[in-house]
Amino acid sequence: xxxxxxxxxxxxxxxxxxxxxxxxxxxxxxxxxxxxxxxxxxxxxxxxxxxxxxxxxxxxxxxxxxxxxxxxxxxxxxxxxxxxxxxxxxxxxxxxxxxxxxxxxxxxxxxxxxxxxxxxxxxxxxxxxxxxxxxxxxxxxxxxxxxxxx
Numbered sequence: 364x365x366x367x368x369x370x371x372x373x374x375x376x377x378x379x380x381x382x383x384x385x386x387x388x389x390x391x392x393x394x395x396x397x398x399x400x401x402x403x404x405x406x407x408x409x410x411x412x413x414x415x416x417x418x419x420x421x422x423x424x425x426x427x428x429x430x431x432x433x434x435x436x437x438x439x440x441x442x443x444x445x446x447x448x449x450x451x452x453x454x455x456x457x458x459x460x461x462x463x464x465x466x467x468x469x470x471x472x473x474x475x476x477x478x479x480x481x482x483x484x485x486x487x488x489x490x491x492x493x494x495x496x497x498x499x500x501x502x503x504x505x506x507x508x509x510x511x512x513x
Contacts (some may be wrong), residue, residue, distance in 0.1 A: 405478065410478060412465075413451075413474065413478060417475045442465055450470055450474060450475075451468060452465070
């Protein structure tokens, strides 16, 4: 790792700051996809919930909150709207009635499948200039960063 005094002074701090670079890369990579979602009437938080449920089927509210980077009360409100739209349903665990599980409805599965196809197409376009090995190395590096930072 570079010593602090070795950092280049020909660019701002943010040009070398990992967290900013990750945020900037995320924004650059996702802005056009998020605009596509908005045009379809799907917010990013709704997309994250739908995508998290695909293809595994169901998750608890707590699992979804963690996966979707949302606080549980906020996620619950978004699930309320998705349920009103007929895209998800809630059910209680047979072993613990306090545990609420969320799953996709048929309508939700149809919408999510089309959104996932769009997401895969968007990702492929972004990664088009990278080899399969480079893509896998990038994803594994990010997964490892997440594991170590968690």
